[in-house]
Amino acid sequence: MPLRLYNTMSSQVEDFHPLHANEVRMYACGPTVYDYGHIGNFRTFVAVDLLQRFLRQSGYKVRYVMNITDVDDKIIRNAAQAGVSVQQYTAKYVQAFLEDSALISIEPPHFVRATEHIPQMADFVARLVEKKIAYRADDGSYYFRISEFPGYGKLSKKDFSGILDGARVDVDEYDKDSARDFALWKAPKPGEASWQTPIGSGRPGWHLECSVMSMEELGESFDLHAGGEDLIFPHHENEIAQSESLTGKTFARFWFHARFLLVEGEKMSKSLGNYYTLRDLVLKGYKPSSIRYLLTSVPYRKQLNFTFDGLKQAAVSVERLRNFRQRLRSGGFPGGSNPELQALAAETLSRMQAALDDDLNTAQAQAAIFDMVRKVNSALDAHAVNTGDTAPLLAALDRFDEVFAVINDDDSAKMKTISQWALSDGREKEISAELRDQIQADQISNAAIESKIAEMEAARKARNFAVSDALRAELVGAGVIIENTKDGVRWRRK
């Protein structure tokens, strides 16, 4: 079964085959760097990351490009207000975006920046003008004449035929031939940042950036273009119009859009007070792995209701997977192998693959791994697991984590980084007790833990439970979780 993906262009789930045999070329619209990214932004970026990981797991080489929009109206305005250059203003947020992406285990795509492709953008406009598809307005701005692109509206399923015929409202105000024509290039207003180019001075329009950079990196036709659902119109519609009217070729073959999330049942907005950045959540003490798990647990085309309760549930689910892996790794199993478990591992792999092949049904992939976890835990309790079984079972777990990326525990190190950032950024008041508690587990060394446990075990052997309980309480207080099993003590950091 090949991968099947929903394509916004056809409004259908289609078989996905890349243009080039084993290579997928994909592009995602990245952040506009004027602020810290919020969890809604990251739902989209995590969804695309998951797609990219699954494509690679399926054997494709992936060329994944993401733009960083480091010039736009808001950036220019904010930079001017702050009295710094556009570059100075955006540097902080570019860095924050890279850190946040790493925080939530997004594998870095190849990043391209708008401000590093200005000459190519000007050239793109010049070629559109040559073809009479774009025109220069009196103020030096350039617009795209949508009446020149018959397919306009094909992605967003909008019909512009009525509007194109003589609807000239607002034309004077915008200096455009038609109200629907969109800006390719904006002439500078006094005091605004601008670039000198052969088509005049000014700055690129947002839509232009993505067309130019994606085609430069991936070719005139490439496999997949991704973004949040809000970008369907006008952003992606305009990209298609510009690109296809210039090249005469299909721009992107698949259009992948992630649905918006809700926060506590409502649209996230600053005015509702339910607007959260990744850093806000970590400061409250939530683990990055919990956030990633929650974001991936609902398939990308469904509305996801992001709640604190859900975040807590996600943390428990991740913990269960981590405990399971530790249990399998702890060894001490009898030789040989159990055919049922061998079959279970194989079945789990194929169930996960089938689920993700089906338009990235992450919920079903998770169900498959949890079925395996429960059955194997049962077998472990019954001493029915043999040495030869652990490798295939652990391989299935690894396969899951190649895509979901939540089992490997680097939470406390990441949380420590956020806590240090808060200190250096004057936000130490926002560091919650929960966060302090979480990062405390990193304070004590492995050797110290092992020695305490040895003491504890000696006391337990002597049936001196008062002493052993006190030692355990001490370790728990230091953020170390202790489990006494028949086969000895297992421990891990909180």
Added chain:
RNA sequence: GGCGCGGUACCCAAGUGGUAAGGGAGAGGUCUGCAAAACCUUUAUGCGUCGGUUCGAUUCCGACCCGCGCCUCCA
């Protein structure tokens, strides 16, 4: 108004024309000195409402109710 998505147990959520995955939470139990972890049992005669098609619908069709998204700020 135009276009589109969704309403499944206490919470999150998958799914199918033939009788409801998975996770969390709750209850009971097993194991254990205790705790933790793990396992077992249990929690929707019912999948927004009302009709229709069908031997049979949560799944198809229609109407209605509710929630949400886009319609040039927005992931």
